[in-house]
Each structure stands twice: as structure tokens, then as C-alpha cells.
Amino acid sequence: MAYRRTASVDARIERTREAILRAARRAVAEHGLSGVGMASVATDAGVSVGTVYRYFDHKTALLREVVDDVCSREIEVVAKLAATPTDPAERFVAAVDGFAGRAVASGRVAYAVIAEPAPAEVEATRVRHRRDLAAVFAAIIADGVAAGVFPEQDPDIAATAVVGAVSEVIVGPLAPAVRRPADVEVVLAQTIAIARRAVTGHLDPTPGGSR
Amino acid sequence: MAYRRTASVDARIERTREAILRAARRAVAEHGLSGVGMASVATDAGVSVGTVYRYFDHKTALLREVVDDVCSREIEVVAKLAATPTDPAERFVAAVDGFAGRAVASGRVAYAVIAEPAPAEVEATRVRHRRDLAAVFAAIIADGVAAGVFPEQDPDIAATAVVGAVSEVIVGPLAPAVRRPADVEVVLAQTIAIARRAVTGHLDPTPGGSR
DNA sequence: CGAAGAACTGAAGCTAGATTCATTTCTTGT
DNA sequence: ACAAGAAATGAATCTAGCTTCAGTTCTTCG
Numbered sequence: 001m002a003y004r005r006t007a008s009v010d011a012r013i014e015r016t017r018e019a020i021l022r023a024a025r026r027a028v029a030e031h032g033l034s035g036v037g038m039a040s041v042a043t044d045a046g047v048s049v050g051t052v053y054r055y056f057d058h059k060t061a062l063l064r065e066v067v068d069d070v071c072s073r074e075i076e077v078v079a080k081l082a083a084t085p086t087d088p089a090e091r092f093v094a095a096v097d098g099f100a101g102r103a104v105a106s107g108r109v110a111y112a113v114i115a116e117p118a119p120a121e122v123e124a125t126r127v128r129h130r131r132d133l134a135a136v137f138a139a140i141i142a143d144g145v146a147a148g149v150f151p152e153q154d155p156d157i158a159a160t161a162v163v164g165a166v167s168e169v170i171v172g173p174l175a176p177a178v179r180r181p182a183d184v185e186v187v188l189a190q191t192i193a194i195a196r197r198a199v200t201g202h203l204d205p206t207p208g209g210s211r
Numbered sequence: 212m213a214y215r216r217t218a219s220v221d222a223r224i225e226r227t228r229e230a231i232l233r234a235a236r237r238a239v240a241e242h243g244l245s246g247v248g249m250a251s252v253a254t255d256a257g258v259s260v261g262t263v264y265r266y267f268d269h270k271t272a273l274l275r276e277v278v279d280d281v282c283s284r285e286i287e288v289v290a291k292l293a294a295t296p297t298d299p300a301e302r303f304v305a306a307v308d309g310f311a312g313r314a315v316a317s318g319r320v321a322y323a324v325i326a327e328p329a330p331a332e333v334e335a336t337r338v339r340h341r342r343d344l345a346a347v348f349a350a351i352i353a354d355g356v357a358a359g360v361f362p363e364q365d366p367d368i369a370a371t372a373v374v375g376a377v378s379e380v381i382v383g384p385l386a387p388a389v390r391r392p393a394d395v396e397v398v399l400a401q402t403i404a405i406a407r408r409a410v411t412g413h414l415d416p417t418p419g420g421s422r
Numbered sequence: 423c424g425a426a427g428a429a430c431t432g433a434a435g436c437t438a439g440a441t442t443c444a445t446t447t448c449t450t451g452t
Numbered sequence: 453a454c455a456a457g458a459a460a461t462g463a464a465t466c467t468a469g470c471t472t473c474a475g476t477t478c479t480t481c482g
Contacts, residue, residue, distance in 0.1 A: 003427040157401040164379020165372035190368040198409035
């Protein structure tokens with residue numbers, strides 16, 4: 001016995017693992033899930049292909065972890081916003097704002113992990129997270145309906161529609177326009193206004209009665 | 212000179228071309244754009260691989276034509292629905308209903324041509340069509356806003372959101388549920404209701420004033 | 423320093439699937 | 453029936469990208 005893994009090696013290994021994940025996230029951000037190549041991830045992370053395989057069994061395992069990381073973080077943030085003890089309409093707006101704002105800021109990543117189809121195994125993870133995200137919205141909507149401040153509606157369907165609407169606006173055909181920083185605010189404001197009208201039935205930002 | 216292409220050959224060639232396109236559409240419907248294989252398309256169309264290449268330069272060219280066909284037809288139908296000379300709210304509902312209803316009925320094709328990422332060249336076609344579709348909605352919305360019957364809003368953004376919301380509901384995580392025929396009506400009705408509230412600001416199907 | 427055990431390397435192997443093309447089969451006009 | 457021109461065939465080729473693994477380098481400890 002002349003070798004035992006020591007703290008400094010552990011640290012390096014951890015750093016390498018992070019570097020690989022960071023490179024993979026960057027690749028996803030730039031080319032989408034399907035545009036990630038093991039070779040370029042390796043180069044980008046400053047290691048060899050073989051090393052990537054030492055840390056992740058398959059390409060799929062790597063992608064799964066990227067999706068898992070990004071989604072968990074996003075959903076957690078949105079869920080936190082949705083948990084504030086104000087009335088449903090405000091919570092809903094806060095959640096939409098959080099989701100949309102972060103999606104814009106994150107560039108293509110958000111799209112890739114929320115919307116882009118992927119190999120079966122990754123897809124499963126992705127769908128699970130997407131459902132979780134929609135569930136956050138659905139919970140708020142259900143509250144609002146129960147409290148009688150939102151019009152009668154199916155919370156799951158409404159939540160799904162909201163997720164779709166926001167994703168489309170952020171990553172869809174308008175995306176290039178959204179990149180112009182000056183327009184970001186406008187697009188976000190419009191998107192929130194639309195979602196609010198759809199779900200709360202209120203025309204104005206300030207809730208209270210019916211309109 | 213002992214051979215000149217005759218009408219019967221022309222007809223056969225046309226039939227073969229159609230058979231290939233039909234096979235490709237079927238493949239897209241079953242496995243998505245990325246699941247289309249030249250070999251299986253050939254087999255399915257009852258010709259050899261080489262023949263497929265006689266009719267289409269690349270796989271990409273084949274896919275482009277499939278996307279083109281399907282999208283044009285869909286958009287045309289929706290545009291027609293949107294052109295009826297009734298008031299904006301009714302036209303909007305008709306258009307959403309048409310789009311969503313046909314998307315549900317078409318199964319996976321709709322998803323593939325509306326949402327699925329694809330090689331650059333195909334992507335360009337797909338994005339163009341998606342923009343066209345959104346434009347149909349945007350025109351109605353602009354009319355409604357101009358007439359003062361819809362709340363103030365950016366028609367392009369609103370239209371994009373509507374397309375996203377509908378696509379997500381139809382092809383997203385809820386899709387499996389949508390397949391149960393009993394639920395289709397419910398999902399469609401809910402989707403339309405949400406879109407109506409979002410765009411028209413009216414809670415009720417019957418327009419007139421503000422609510 | 424030397425041996426033992428890990429970790430790293432990157433060229434080679436493998437695979438799936440698109441694409442080609444020499445050969446064969448069909449069509450037509452004499 | 454035959455020659456000429458098209459069209460169809462499908463096995464062979466090519467290619468991109470994941471995956472492996474024999475050899476090399478690094479770490480640790482006696």
C-alpha cells in the first residue's frame with residue numbers, strides 16, 4: 001500500500017468534475033443538448049476524452065446531470081418566489097417574472113433544459129422537471145381558484161399553457177429581438193401582463209375585485 | 212433517339228414522389244424529425260434507397276419538403292378561419308380552436324413541425340412557418356386592439372405567447388393525457404378559454420363589453 | 423528513491439446512418 | 453426485336469461522433 005487518496009487529490013477531482021460540467025453547460029447553452037460533443041467538452045474542460053469518461057459513464061449521464069443541475073436550481077428559485085405569503089395574483093406574477101427573467105438571462109440553457117427534446121433517458125429527467133415547474137404554477141392557480149379570486153379553470157392545463165407561452169416568447173422566433181437589452185424589459189412586461197390576464201382574469205396589475 | 216419521357220412515366224414518377232413524401236410524413240409522425248431514416252423511408256415507400264436520392268438530394272431536402280407541406284396546409288386553414296368577417300374576439304377563438312384542434316388530431320406531426328429542433332436548413336423553414344402562424348394571430352389581435360375591444364398589448368408578443376401556450380399544452384407533458392379522447396374536449400376548451408382571457412381580457416365566451 | 427495504486431491520455435475501434443455509383447431493369451421509337 | 457436513354461437498385465463506402473483501452477504520468481508512502 002503506497003498510495004491513498006488524499007485531500008488535495010479529492011479537491012482536484014472535484015475541480016475537474018466541475019470543469020467538465022461547466023464545459024457541458026456551456027456547450028448546451030451554445031448548441032443545445034443535441035449539439036454537445038464529448039470531444040469538445042473535454043477540450044473545453046481542459047482534459048482528455050478519456051477523462052470525461054472516467055467521470056461520466058455515458059454522454060447521456062453527463063447530459064442528465066447538466067439538466068438536473070440547471071432545472072433544480074431554476075425550479076427552486078421559482079418555487080421560493082411562489083411561496084411568499086401574499087395573495088395568489090401577486091405570487092403568480094412573481095413566479096412568472098422569476099421564471100421568465102431567469103430564462104432570458106440564462107440564454108439558450110433554459111430552453112434546452114425546459115423545452116428541447118433529448119434522448120430517452122435525459123428526456124425522462126427533463127419531463128419530470130418541467131412537470132415540477134408547471135406544478136409550482138398550478139399550485140398558485142389552484143389557490144386562486146379556491147379563494148375565488150381567479151376564474152374557474154383547470155390549474156394543470158393553465159400552468160402548462162403559461163410555461164409554454166413564456167418559453168415560446170423567450171426562446172422562440174422573437175428571441176433575437178429579445179437579445180436587444182432595451183427590449184428585454186418590454187418583452188418581459190408584456191409576457192407577464194398576458195399571463196396575468198390569462199390566469200387571474202384581471203386586466204390591471206393591482207388586484208382587488210374582478211377588474 | 213429511342214426514348215422520350217411519356218405521360219405514363221410522368222404519372223408514375225409523380226406517384227413515386229408522393230409515395231416517398233407520404234412515407235416520410237408517416238415516419239415524422241411516428242418518430243419525429245430526427246427519427247426519420249432514409250432506409251426505412253425507402254422501404255416504406257416501396258422503393259430503394261437510391262431512388263429516394265433520385266428524388267431528393269439530401270435527407271435535409273426531404274425533411275424540408277415535409278415540413279413545408281404540413282405547415283403550409285395548417286397555416287392556410289387557420290388563416291382562413293381567421294379571415295371570417297366577424298368581430299376580432301370570435302375570429303381569435305376560431306383561429307385558436309382551429310390550430311389546437313388540428314394539432315391534437317395530427318398527433319406527433321404537429322409537434323415535429325412546430326416545436327422539434329432540426330438541422331439548420333430545416334430549422335429555417337420551420338421557424339419561418341412558425342412566424343407565419345404567429346402572424347395570423349397577431350393580425351387578429353392588432354385588429355382587436357385597434358378597435359378598442361382588446362386591452363392594450365403588443366400583438367406580436369401576445370401572438371407568440373398564444374402559439375407557445377397552445378403547443379405546450381398539446382405536445383407537452385400533458386400530451387399523453389390528451390390522447391384519451393374523453394379529455395380532448397376538455398383540454399381544448401380550457402386552452403381556448405385561457406387564450407381568450409389572455410388576449411381579449413374577457414372572461415366570458417360571449418363578447419360585448421368588457422365582461 | 424522505488425513500488426504500488428490511481429488517474430490521465432488520445433489514438434484506434436466501433437456503430438449507425440447518410441450517401442454514392444456500377445450494374446440491372448424498364449420504356450420508348452424505329 | 454433492338455438500341456438508346458432513363459430510372460431503379462442496393463451493396464459498398466464514407467463519415468461523424470461516441471466509446472474503449474493499452475500505455476503514460478502523477479501521487480503517495482515506506
